[in-house]
């Protein structure tokens with residue numbers, strides 16, 4: 001089933017549909033699930049439906065003033081606003097009109113922030129480690145008189161309802177979370193606040209206890225294929241299924257899998273991991289090269305984020321390699337019978353490093369390195385320390 005172009009997540013659609021038809025859809029929600037499975041898209045469609053002035057069942061009419069405003073395109077300019085010394089504008093939504101500039105077709109995961117006076121969107125700026133409290137509670141000299149928590153209590157412009165989406169909720173710090181607690185506990189009547197994170201474990205207990213938890217599961221290969229084709233990431237069904245195979249139900253993973261530079265680097269990575277000893281010094285250099293591969297001009301501003309993402313790809317692949325190796329070493333040879341991309345290297349690794357405990361330790365060490373990226377460590381250090389521990 002697909003709801004407003006959202007594939008999969010039928011259970012979640014059903015739950016919200018029921019609450020909506022009973023007029024009981026309000027309060028604070030925590031959406032969790034892996035990245036790239038459609039949580040944000042769902043939150044935006046839900047917001048449009050809630051704000052619509054004459055919804056058609058559990059769907060927006062697409063014609064009213066509210067629907068029209070919701071579809072107006074904006075793009076984020078978070079960095080400038082956050083860095084500026086001046087007080088933030090009254091609206092929390094950090095966006096400027098696109099003004100005729102073409103969308104960037106090169107990034108199928110790019111999205112527009114809806115331009116609606118009763119909709120607020122906050123996310124972690126690309127160059128920050130956390131969500132700045134200014135976005136939630138206003139700047140220091142104006143604390144409590146601007147920011148999302150202030151705006152959500154202002155009188156709605158249109159239909160009487162308000163929706164706020166707090167993206168990247170994994171990156172709320174204690175101060176930011178504290179500024180939200182009262183609002184999450186008692187949002188204004190008819191308002192809906194949605195936090196989007198990857199796992200409940202990454203949220204502070206004070207946040208978790210104040211939100212209704214909504215879990216999104218990875219997409220099935222078939223649903224993911226539909227998304228990949230509709231977004232132009234895959235040319236057709238067959239290519240979609242091929243990409244979906246290693247993507248763990250995530251559009252983001254599928255896209256990364258499709259990256260030509262990764263296609264070239266991946267065999268090198270597996271080959272190295274299969275050696276009796278990883279050549280830490282030489283291979284660190286190669287990983288750093290891959291992570292720092294030169295960026296297109298327009299990607300310069302997001303350079304740090306892109307590097308972290310590329311390292312995450314390497315580590316995710318490596319973690320999976322060790323996980324598969326552990327299974328092979330514990331006798332699960334059926335894994336090798338399937339035509340998996342790392343098959344030959346897994347066989348070599350099983351010969352060269354036949355110790356399952358070591359494979360488990362290496363998988364854990366790789367996941368640890370993956371977590372260090374989130375904490376914004378020095379990437380070169382993370383890579384060198386990781387490889388020398390393998």
Ligand SMILES: [Zn+2]
Nearest residue numbers: 052061064067
């Ligand atoms: Zn409408």
